[in-house]
Amino acid sequence: MSEIKLSFKEMCAKFDVTPRTLRYYEYIELLSPERIGRSRFYGARDCARMTLILRGRKFGFQLEELRQWLLIYDKEGTNAQMHVFIDMADRKLIELFEQQKQLAETIKELEELRSVTKKSLKL
Amino acid sequence: MDASSTIREMCDEFGVTARTLRFYEAKELLSPIRHGQKRLFTKRDRARLKLISKGKRFGFSLEEIRQLLNLYDMGDQQQTQLLRTYELAKERLRQLELQQFEIGETIEELKEQLSLGRELIKQTNLSSEPAE
Numbered sequence: 001m002s003e004i005k006l007s008f009k010e011m012c013a014k015f016d017v018t019p020r021t022l023r024y025y026e027y028i029e030l031l032s033p034e035r036i037g038r039s040r041f042y043g044a045r046d047c048a049r050m051t052l053i054l055r056g057r058k059f060g061f062q063l064e065e066l067r068q069w070l071l072i073y074d075k076e077g078t079n080a081q082m083h084v085f086i087d088m089a090d091r092k093l094i095e096l097f098e099q100q101k102q103l104a105e106t107i108k109e110l111e112e113l114r115s116v117t118k119k120s121l122k123l
Numbered sequence: 124m125d126a127s128s129t130i131r132e133m134c135d136e137f138g139v140t141a142r143t144l145r146f147y148e149a150k151e152l153l154s155p156i157r158h159g160q161k162r163l164f165t166k167r168d169r170a171r172l173k174l175i176s177k178g179k180r181f182g183f184s185l186e187e188i189r190q191l192l193n194l195y196d197m198g199d200q201q202q203t204q205l206l207r208t209y210e211l212a213k214e215r216l217r218q219l220e221l222q223q224f225e226i227g228e229t230i231e232e233l234k235e236q237l238s239l240g241r242e243l244i245k246q247t248n249l250s251s252e253p254a255e
Binding site: 055058059060079082089097100104107109111113114117121 | 219
């Protein structure tokens with residue numbers, strides 16, 4: 001029963017995050033390392049959660065959203081968690097498409113501004 | 124007599140809050156005439172506010188907008204102002220195109236995760252089929 005645990009420093013290095021991030025994630029109960037005195041040790045569970053958290057962040061999910069999503073695994077298992085992920089991801093996709101659309105509009109307006117100013121400057 | 128507007132009139136006309144107008148004043152984007160606590164916005168302020176809204180829509184920072192507005196009074200038929208606007212537009216376009224590209228990538232990755240997830244659910248559903 002001797003799981004290999006990572007130190008605080010090792011954990012930072014493994015996931016390429018700052019100490020501040022790691023402490024913050026613990027503070028908002030995303031991670032729960034074993035505390036021995038002032039040292040922290042991270043097991044497989046924390047590593048797995050960290051992988052999921054960072055992936056979720058990349059997709060633009062909120063930390064609180066991810067925290068609740070991770071809770072589902074503990075309470076209802078993988079399948080339920082996957083179902084919720086699919087819902088979350090579907091909603092996020094719609095959001096991203098909308099962002100894309102708005103960006104495209106702004107880009108078009110900026111292109112116009114660029115060409116108008118260019119013309120006036122006789123560049 | 125320059126047709127000046129009160130803060131309330133400005134808010135109604137441009138759909139901004141009084142707080143925003145005061146903030147723009149603090150940032151020296153607008154310079155209404157002050158009579159004690161009262162402010163009177165001039166024609167110049169109104170023209171500037173229009174340009175500020177435009178600039179914000181393009182994603183220019185307030186400081187960039189402020190500098191741009193101040194180039195109007197250079198006495199060079201706005202040549203410097205035009206040039207700076209052109210440069211800012213180019214710069215901002217590059218940023219937005221990069222953003223657009225990154226969103227596209229995130230969408231692709233998300234779609235991939237989605238189909239993986241759906242596949243996984245299908246498989247677990249199959250394997251947990253009641254064996255009667």
